[in-house]
Amino acid sequence: MSYLDSGLPIPVPAVDGLDKPYWEGLTVEELRIQRCKSCAGWQWGPEWLCHHCHGFDLSFQTIEPRGQLYSYERVWHPVHPALKAQGPYVVALVALDEAPGVRVVGNLLGDPLQAVPIGAAVRGVFEHHRQADPPHSLLHWQLVS
Numbered sequence: 001m002s003y004l005d006s007g008l009p010i011p012v013p014a015v016d017g018l019d020k021p022y023w024e025g026l027t028v029e030e031l032r033i034q035r036c037k038s039c040a041g042w043q044w045g046p047e048w049l050c051h052h053c054h055g056f057d058l059s060f061q062t063i064e065p066r067g068q069l070y071s072y073e074r075v076w077h078p079v080h081p082a083l084k085a086q087g088p089y090v091v092a093l094v095a096l097d098e099a100p101g102v103r104v105v106g107n108l109l110g111d112p113l114q115a116v117p118i119g120a121a122v123r124g125v126f127e128h129h130r131q132a133d134p135p136h137s138l139l140h141w142q143l144v145s
């Protein structure tokens with residue numbers, strides 16, 4: 001089942017392959033976030049150098065897809081033509097529990113008119129599109145009751 005209407009561009013790894021471990025992780029229901037081997041700093045989005053120490057020894061580590069709602073936007077007028085009949089929907093900015101200082105964006109599942117309490121616990125929900133060309137997976141968020 002798809003949360004949003006079809007017709008959106010399919011997310012694929014960047015041509016340079018930098019974010020490929022992230023997208024591959026989603027297909028096996030893992031959230032992989034970049035971490036520096038030199039200073040142990042976490043970062044998102046992926047870069048060739050560490051945001052903290054400017055080192056080049058980075059890798060992706062799997063963490064639990066859990067966090068707190070840092071901010072959100074309730075979208076009433078989608079800008080992409082494929083979503084013209086979709087709305088409202090909620091886009092969440094999530095501060096990850098296991099990667100201090102890292103925030104990621106995703107759709108917040110559930111009633112689009114629900115109360116969205118800042119600081120609320122959320123968990124990741126994986127949405128797979130295995131029949132798409134190319135196959136891909138997405139990470140959404142859901143409030144923890």
